[in-house]
Amino acid sequence: MRALIIVATSLLAFGCAKGVDDLAKEGSWDQIGYQDGVRGQLSRSYSDLNKLGEAVHSEYDAGYQRGIIEFCDADFAYQIGLSGQYYTGACEGLPEAQRFRMEWQRGWTDYSQQSGF
Template sequence: MKLYIALLSFSLLTGCASLSESACKEGQWEEIGLADGHKGEKVDVIHSHINSCSEYGISLDTKLYRRGYDKGLRFFCNPDKAFDLGYSGQEYNNVCTNKKFNTEYQLGFEIHNISKEIERISVEIERLKVDLEGANSNGFASNKQTLRKEIKILKYKRSQLKNKLVLLTVKSGRKLENLVDYF
């Protein structure tokens, strides 16, 4: 619990990438590194911290920072969290060397992207159906044929993506409740 509170407080203090004057003065470099590693930040974020603190005439202890950063990365790079990170569509900075982490992340991210593409195609199909109804009422025969063909092509693409989604979901070994909407 103490670790969580420390990480939360440093996340609030550090903001995006640079440090406030008070964070620099406190000099809790290991905890700052821990928070950055815990969020999966690139190690290069240290340069931003160094620049921020140098504005206040304060030096950052890179050894302590790195010790904390490495501890934080061990938490972040847990393969059990990787799939969920990718599935939620979050980018990550390729900071994990664990092959299983990267494999799980890529699988989750691919499922996320396919799900989004299925949604996009479904919206496009509905838009084309509305256009087709308009073409039917206006009697534009050539336009109707083109619209029907586009709808058919998109439905086929969506079907292919759904099949791929099923295979990837099985491969992941997870039950993904919100995928029910696609079938």
């Protein structure tokens, strides 16, 4: 039940989140990094960030680290896989990476079977 509440809250928060271009105009590099991390995306390269504006890389990196740690919680990896979200490998190198990947795979397998893939 707790996992369902967290997933629902995250989806609601993303619906209200500002776009990357708006955040870059505001100079909210920390928030851009956090959004990338909490979505399980790989970290943007410096050149990709600079295409958005005069990026403050240290702020982006700090936000990304907060977000990726939140995303890579192995206790919720099954739900992420079950929702059909593809795993990019963003958790590799973190202490719970193997457990995360295994739980995500279990959820992804169940998702694939339910979806007829």
